[in-house]
Amino acid sequence: MRQTVAFLLAGGVGSRLNILGWMRAKPAVPFGGCYRLIDFTMSNAMHSGVQQIGILTQYRPYSLMGHIGSGEAWDLIGRRRCAKILPPSTGREDFDWYRGTADAVAQNLDFAVRYGAQRVLILSGDHIYKMDYAAMVEFHKQKKAAITIAMMRVAWEETHHFGIAQVDDEQRITAWEEKPAKAKSNLASMGVYVIDFEFLEKSLAGRRGHDFGKNIINDAIGVAPVYAYLFSGYWADVGTLKAYWQTNMDILTPGSGLNLPEWGVRTNIDDEGSLGDRPPAVVAPSAKIQNALISAGCVIEGAVLNSVLSPGVHVAAGAVVRDAVIMHDVRIGAKAEVSSVIADKGVVFGPACRVGGPGPSEQPNEKYPDHLYSGLTLVGKKAVVPERIKIFRNSIVEPHTTPLSYGEYKPREGAYIRGALPSEGKALGRPSSR
């Protein structure tokens, strides 16, 4: 993997993750108990022997910067090894912000030059998978390719989300369509590319567009040798709330292919910055836990079924948590019922509240019907859910809401519970329009 420098595109806004993405870039969204989405790609890079990785950020990079830290968590520290955050910098023109994925790399080519890169590995930070990039680079070298694209077979009805390729017997790509309405193949791009450095430099120099899929690759087909590298393992794009929840549930499903204990995913736990380390989880005599992921510092007195719990979650006696993704330091009060819920960090569920419910719902969320329609309920960071309240399926509770936010609230499916002050939304990064 020497002479291969990686760029990780971590600027994703993750707008379809709704309030989970308001205060953090998509790759920084917590996942699987103690991880963030970007950990999966970072760990793949580490296990593949990548030595230098530049992380291209743009949107709310603070969580991400703290999380990457020195790079030590992924062993990317030393004289030649590094993980560097590369924020946009102004060029010769004012406000030279990144205008697309290829533009982001173009503005940071110096990073690759510095380490004498022969080729670059382009990664994105928001997918859940385990892959050996070294094998892909080896394939790229053997084929003497200009570009190699990691591809996998997807369901035909999913093809319109992806870059789709047709290949010959040698796996050379003969035709390319970006997000086609009617695809001619179901071979889809994973957004992982190996590109020859000289070729990349040339393509970027005369660039007309700013995106890898739409511009760089499209222009190269038929002109330069572009190959498909086939991947066939577990892979999930957690770009939607439904997919985010389902992928967390896959951790709990034997045979799903997502096997956290075996994948060797690493994370940086120092960015929590706590004074003490999280103690072992406490499972009380009254607890009942089945098919669950339990992190350090959890205290379980109630029932936890089919759920993923991040560090420091407290489930009081008599409470039931079912089919839920519960992030750091959430407190679930006595006799509360929380099911099919995604709860962001620091949420407090009051005693005897009932939030969410099983199964689909006819009534999508009233404010974000495109984001929340599958029957999940979403509770934002540090929201305080009043005791005894009922919140039904497809509801969204904004971050930092308090019992005062429920003045006019009538329990219904698809409800949207706002913060007390209208100005709060702006401070929280609430999108001004859908």
Place this chain on the structure above:
Amino acid sequence: MKNILAMILAGGRVDELSVLTLYRPKSALPFGGLYRVIDFPLSNLEHSGIEKVGVLSQYRSDSLLRHIGSGAAWDMVGSRRGIHLLPPMKGTVSSDWYKGTADAVYQNKDFIFRNQPDYVLVLSGDHVYKMDYSEMLAFHQSMKADVTVAFVRPDDHGMERFGQGVMEEGGEQGGRLLRYVEKPSQPISEWASMTIYLFNADALHFVLDEMMKPPSTEHFGRDILPVLLDRKRVFGYKFHGPWEYSRTIDEYWAANMSLLQDRPALDIDRWQVRTNLDNERVRDRAPAVIGAGALVRNSRIHHGCVVEGTVINSILFPGVTVAAGSTVKDSILFYDTRIAAHARVTKVITDVEVTIGAQAVVGGARRPGANKEYPDLLSSGITLIGRNTVIPVRAQIGANCIIYPNKGEEDFSEKIIAGGRTLK
């Protein structure tokens, strides 16, 4: 803040802990499902703002060295902070091995005074407790003491194992130390020494230069304190929190099990104890997986555990796996213990990387006979399995048994080890 240097005595083995301290000093003994014993004094130091520490190691220090690492886990790295490991060295006059607390400090005189401390705090690395040493320092300063010794009232028997002090009455926090006897056969006081000594630099100079007469002076408690009382202002400081001595198998087991009580006196969840998460790869392990058929009650578990069977009243360190159909009860399982399918494990302490074979039955008996070889160490029904041992499939190991480390299938000539036996 005045310049304080802490010296932790962390080299002692403690024979009474049997196979658990064959490969490590007591200070490196795992405790509470995540920690090592020395994490408690080190975290106390960190929380007390004492950032310069010497750790005196001696017995099998590899495990301790790995655990302490750079000291970053306790935030003790930087230009004016640090943990320095001080193994015994060969001197020109005095002999190499540390012979006691005073001797160990004496041999590191150069290190101590090179740091130009105003105060030197000498601690043991063997005890589990939470204490703010800065409160003890404030007491020491307000009393204009030369030396202050911390005392605690142990709540159970065995007073004859401690140094005991009689303090001047009337002081709530403590008072002038009037009398001190090391391990008296008849108790002279209810206050036992925690082997925590706070010295003014001058007083320590005096002790090391004037009073140390190697080789006859070895221990602060036995050889120095009783004499020092008349020559310096020596005070006793009363500590009121819980303090675990854990010097026998029974005490160690009970202290761990006490963490499972409703409101444990050892409140490690609030103490903000730090440990080195790089050791045993704790930081790289996934959250615990509790399977669909698992039953976990009144237990502690940590990352890397995968539980498919039943776990009751037990403490599982990171990386323990309990296969389907097996039952673990009243046990303490160190890092990476593997319990295979349909095994039964009752009142057992397994050291790191032990494997219990499928359908094996280990420990547990109504009225167990004491261990035949070590009746004083093991009689309450606990079974000890040394590190890296593999208990064969369908083996039966009784209560009060000791199985030594690194045993494999071939070491078990028979599959039944009766209660009270030792396999060396």
